[in-house]
Amino acid sequence: MNSNIELLWLLVCTLLVLFMQVGFLLLENGQVRRKNSVNIAMKNLADLTLSLILFWAFGFALIFAEWRMDSLLPWLFFVGGQADLELTFFYQMMFAGTAATIVSGAVAERMAFRGYLTLVLIMAVLIYPVIAHWVWGGAVAQVSTSIGWLVQLGFVDLAGATVVHAVGGWVALAAVMVIGPRTGRFDAGYEPLKGQNQPLAAAGVLVLFIGWVGFNGGSVTGFGEVTIKVVGNTLLAGLVGATGGLVWSWWYKGWPQLLPALNGMLAGLVSVTAMAHAVHFNQVVVVALVGALLANWSAQWLARRGVDDVVGAVSVHAVAGSWGGVAVALAADQQLLATGLGFWQQLAVQVLGVVLVGLWSFTVAYVLLGWLHRRWPMRVQVVAERAALRLLM
Secondary structure, three states, rough: OHHHHHHHHHHHHHHHHHOOOOOOHHHHHHHHHHHHHHHHHHHHHHHHHHHHHHHHHHHHHHHHOOOHHHHHHHHHHHHOHHHHHHHHHHHHHHHHHHHHHHHHOOOOOOOOOHHHHHHHHHHHHHHHHEEEEEEEEHOOOOOOOOHHHHHHHHHOOOOOOHHHHHHHHHHHHHHHHHOOOOOOOOOOOOOOOOOOOHHHHHHHHHHHHHHHHHHHHHOOOOOOHHHHHHHHHHHHHHHHHHHHHHHHHHHHOOOOOHHHHHHHHHHHHHOOOOOOOOOOHHHHHHHHHHHHHHHHHHHHHHHOOOOOOOOOHHHHHHHHHHHHHHHHHOOOOHHHHHHOOOOOHHHHHHHHHHHHHHHHHHHHHHHHHHHHHHHHHHHHHHHHHOOOOOOOO
């Protein structure tokens, strides 16, 4: 970064990504029952603060610096006061917080507070930094030139469709499988339990829509034509995704519904996050539409198999994020990707990366959470769940 305008743009993007935490809070509060609204707000605040502190302590070093013991010291201690590096650090810190927050809505209304903090700890220490290093290692050349092995193969993920969203979604799936559904969730069929306020959830999604401009736009080096392209593609993907979710609900249910449209918007945004710098408008429409349809279909499929995901995090983030990772090879302009790979080589690398990200995220979370849950129950007792989750329960 050589100009003040570039520093200003990254600062704005950092604040926009932080502002997305407000969107997650509103979205999740709108879809839980009123009795648990304070509890879910506390978990949102807790996962943000814990994940950011852990990222400050050693997460950034694990992702971007050399893997040696002295690099596990708090990164700010050896930054050297360089403004561009410190701003890059804070921008990447927001990504770590986003990955952790994705999980909170999926496990809402039955996971104990201490269990949730343990889940965030596992994700922030053992899952997110490892995968982020695979894909983004070496991206901050001032800190280290140690390049992650997936990016060496040619894997492309601009802003975290797989690194952030798919990781959060697969960890969410592992968590909901370990702790089980809410009491009474499937007693009356597969329709979701009614949340307290759908307009509140809609407001949250619109906040996320705005924040996504910073999420994708700040991942472009510098500020110029490519940045405008990324912002335009991001906005278009959200609009197309919302339309796809609305049409899907109209066809599947017989009338338009709000929540499928909201999930469609988020799925469209997630899908294009991997390649917003390397696709044209026509490809954006296809990628976002497929992502929205896959997310809404998979939400129904999971519900019919007893998976209780309160906000649809697995479908929106794991499914759409994985689709976005694969779609890099299918939809992006090979010249703009600049990996030097042909179509089939790029497709093989993208599929390999998506599969390994899913396997690492899900397996580590499922094994550790399952082991802990058998020895130290990670969900509240049924009587407390039926009454209300207290602030720190």
